Amino acid sequence: MVRIGVSTKLVSQNYADLINYLVTVRDVETNTTNAIDSFRFVVDAIGGVNHVFEDGASEAIKAITLQTMFGFHWSQSGLWIDDTNEAIRNEEESASENEDDQSGSLSRENTSMSITAPLSSPFLGSNFDFTQSENTSSPWQTGFRSTPDSTSSNPAYIPAEPAFSHVIHHESLPTDIPSRGEVSTAAPRQAPPLQTENSAWPIKDAAEARLFEHYVLDLARWLDLCDPQGHFQYEVPKRAAKCPVLLKAILALSARQLTLTKRETESNEIAANQHYGDCIQLLIPVITRADENIFAALIILRVFEEIDVFESDGTQGLAHIAGIQSFVRGHGSNLMQGGLGEAAFWVGLRQEIYVATIMHRAVQIEIRHINRSVVPLSDFDWANRAVVHLADVLNCCFGHGVDPEQCSRLQIESDRWQNDKPNSFSPYYYRGADRSKGEAFPEILHIHPCHIVGIQHHKLAQILLSIFSLRSPQSRNNSYEAENPLLINIKQDLREICGIGLHNRATPPGMFTACMGIAMCGDRFDDRLEQEALLQLLIETENDHARPTAAIQKHMKLVWGWNQESIE
Numbered sequence: 001m002v003r004i005g006v007s008t009k010l011v012s013q014n015y016a017d018l019i020n021y022l023v024t025v026r027d028v029e030t031n032t033t034n035a036i037d038s039f040r041f042v043v044d045a046i047g048g049v050n051h052v053f054e055d056g057a058s059e060a061i062k063a064i065t066l067q068t069m070f071g072f073h074w075s076q077s078g079l080w081i082d083d084t085n086e087a088i089r090n091e092e093e094s095a096s097e098n099e100d101d102q103s104g105s106l107s108r109e110n111t112s113m114s115i116t117a118p119l120s121s122p123f124l125g126s127n128f129d130f131t132q133s134e135n136t137s138s139p140w141q142t143g144f145r146s147t148p149d150s151t152s153s154n155p156a157y158i159p160a161e162p163a164f165s166h167v168i169h170h171e172s173l174p175t176d177i178p179s180r181g182e183v184s185t186a187a188p189r190q191a192p193p194l195q196t197e198n199s200a201w202p203i204k205d206a207a208e209a210r211l212f213e214h215y216v217l218d219l220a221r222w223l224d225l226c227d228p229q230g231h232f233q234y235e236v237p238k239r240a241a242k243c244p245v246l247l248k249a250i251l252a253l254s255a256r257q258l259t260l261t262k263r264e265t266e267s268n269e270i271a272a273n274q275h276y277g278d279c280i281q282l283l284i285p286v287i288t289r290a291d292e293n294i295f296a297a298l299i300i301l302r303v304f305e306e307i308d309v310f311e312s313d314g315t316q317g318l319a320h321i322a323g324i325q326s327f328v329r330g331h332g333s334n335l336m337q338g339g340l341g342e343a344a345f346w347v348g349l350r351q352e353i354y355v356a357t358i359m360h361r362a363v364q365i366e367i368r369h370i371n372r373s374v375v376p377l378s379d380f381d382w383a384n385r386a387v388v389h390l391a392d393v394l395n396c397c398f399g400h401g402v403d404p405e406q407c408s409r410l411q412i413e414s415d416r417w418q419n420d421k422p423n424s425f426s427p428y429y430y431r432g433a434d435r436s437k438g439e440a441f442p443e444i445l446h447i448h449p450c451h452i453v454g455i456q457h458h459k460l461a462q463i464l465l466s467i468f469s470l471r472s473p474q475s476r477n478n479s480y481e482a483e484n485p486l487l488i489n490i491k492q493d494l495r496e497i498c499g500i501g502l503h504n505r506a507t508p509p510g511m512f513t514a515c516m517g518i519a520m521c522g523d524r525f526d527d528r529l530e531q532e533a534l535l536q537l538l539i540e541t542e543n544d545h546a547r548p549t550a551a552i553q554k555h556m557k558l559v560w561g562w563n564q565e566s567i568e
Helices: 016-025 032-052 057-070 086-094 097-103 206-223 231-240 244-260 267-286 292-308 321-337 339-359 379-398 404-420 449-470 485-503 509-524 528-545 550-560
Strands: 002-005 072-075 078-081 429-431 443-445
Touching (some): 206 244, 206 292, 231 244, 231 292, 244 292, 267 292, 321 339, 339 379, 339 449, 339 509, 379 404, 379 449, 404 449, 449 485, 449 509, 485 509, 485 528, 509 528, 509 550, 528 550
Antiparallel strands (some): 002 078
């Protein structure tokens, strides 16, 4: 038996190697990639459940999940992994606890992870080693790395695996969970079917029916911005009638969003926790299936996490990125064949861009399969081209080191998009801000959400490229001077991004994108009127749509030099 010491707080650890090692010692003989992705999802799901349950139910889920999937055992002293060699397991089982103390393999007071088994692994190619992931601060504070990483000769960015940033607490197991000595190491049970024969319609519970309606009429529109078929508003609810994992994801998201915006009673908080927990338990045994219903459920759950457990200062990870990555890796270019799978991919990419922008890091979804050479045919295609362009810019700026040549190519692509985009992307109404009336942002109106997505993402990419240009030797000396043309353009782009978000209220994600822009360059504004307008936009976004912006608000007040009272 291999004994793993689990610290009381694992923050920003790179745990991809750990997962590979765990799968190796477990002697998994099935598809290795699926096994790794499955275990990563299990760990992340446990982290999410910890946030939801406070009555000990999360411990039951830990034990059941690890036991069922891999024969791992969770106890108050840590995580146990049964080796497939029964003799070794029995020998270790009868060993004295003093042995553990002598080897120093586990302690409840550990502040780091320790492994007593041999640390070599065929997945690693070298000795096992933990490394602290690099936390990149604001580009204004630390700047981009000035030269490319010497190991990165290929400009195509390969996404890093997500960092393990959940906190796992040592708590007592519920009495109904068997001890590690009682649990069989038999093969995992067969996963249940995704579809049921009987329809869940009509929904018998009136409260659940209202939650379902809230998703269909309101929340699904957040996801279908660039989808002319409206898969998340029409196809997903239809499939949810016979797909419990989709139904539970829908109900969980609706209940949580209504709770956080204080539009419903406290009963929705209980419902959100219950539906989320139910959805996780349904997902765990089927997470490695190449099924677009699972993909769609992961996308919906990630919205749940974005409004519930995501903290804008980067101290909380998002759980379901691993499952999304696995689906994208398994399908590649086949994702771009239309249908719910492609629709879910574009939503997932926009979600990942949101987090990457707020946290100043590269995107962690594979995008090399997207063909950038084809001329977009529809307005939706043009909007998606702007989205993937922003992802390319994020990868260039926060990936393996800034490559000036790559940034130049991206600037050319940005200019080409701006010059060649259809006339339909022009606003049908534009009115400049009237400072005499206390206005800081222009009023800009567009005819369709896809135009809002395209323009805002294009402007965000342009802001990032301008920030990089400001850090070049030619611009560095006057990068903070008000008359610097690049700085003037950055501030005007953000004003327009905010104006689009504020004045197209029927498209709430426009507000979310404005928050991304504020997190990116709001600290460059020194005019009090504009600072207050930026702050008010952050507050309205959190109050009206449950997007957490408190950390961005606090950071902006701090860099603006506001007094301590206003910061708190």
